[in-house]
Amino acid sequence: MGAQWLSGSTFASHLQGWAFDSHLRLVCVEFACSPRASGVCSGYSGFLPRSKDMHGRLRTEDTLKWKVSFQNLLFHKDGLCAFRAFLMSEHSEENIAFYLACEDYKNTKTSSKLCSKAKKIYEEFIDSDAPKEVNLDHETKSIMKKNMEHPTASCFDLAQSKIYTLMEKDCYPRFLKSTLYMELSRQAKP
Numbered sequence: 001m002g003a004q005w006l007s008g009s010t011f012a013s014h015l016q017g018w019a020f021d022s023h024l025r026l027v028c029v030e031f032a033c034s035p036r037a038s039g040v041c042s043g044y045s046g047f048l049p050r051s052k053d054m055h056g057r058l059r060t061e062d063t064l065k066w067k068v069s070f071q072n073l074l075f076h077k078d079g080l081c082a083f084r085a086f087l088m089s090e091h092s093e094e095n096i097a098f099y100l101a102c103e104d105y106k107n108t109k110t111s112s113k114l115c116s117k118a119k120k121i122y123e124e125f126i127d128s129d130a131p132k133e134v135n136l137d138h139e140t141k142s143i144m145k146k147n148m149e150h151p152t153a154s155c156f157d158l159a160q161s162k163i164y165t166l167m168e169k170d171c172y173p174r175f176l177k178s179t180l181y182m183e184l185s186r187q188a189k190p
Helices: 012-017 051-055 060-068 070-074 077-089 093-106 111-126 138-147 157-177 179-187
Strands: 018-020 026-028
Touching: 060 070, 060 077, 060 179, 070 077, 070 157, 077 093, 077 157, 077 179, 093 111, 093 157, 111 138, 138 157, 157 179
Parallel strands: none
Antiparallel strands: 018 026
């Protein structure tokens, strides 16, 4: 099977292998990420898809493109799943979950759903007592709180941008140095 690349304009609509449950937890449906998954590295095996699901189609050119840019990593289905596994192992999955929840939110069609989704995202990731609170400065949190009065499709853009930058500057370089990335690169097909 060829590369699994997602174009920028259809990124959110191509999260077909991903879903959000009723508590906005990111669920890797297509790759069956589960605690019983038998992944590449023992330290990540509980977070990775079953090896036959990902490794049968992962190509060397894919893993090399992940190294070129953070966007390439996120826009590739297997790259996104591997990065999520890495973040889970570091106990910081809330960052990618928030980012993807925002992408999903932007594609919401009706205003009634927009309001309810905005409230869920705010309560899950931004509120000061949020169970999966992302690391945002006080000013950004204040802006997000104000945006909740009249949610729009772009009301989370500022916070999402800050979390994207945090992942790009902090988590992504560590991912590229991780055993997980090294093993996936080594086992990818030419």
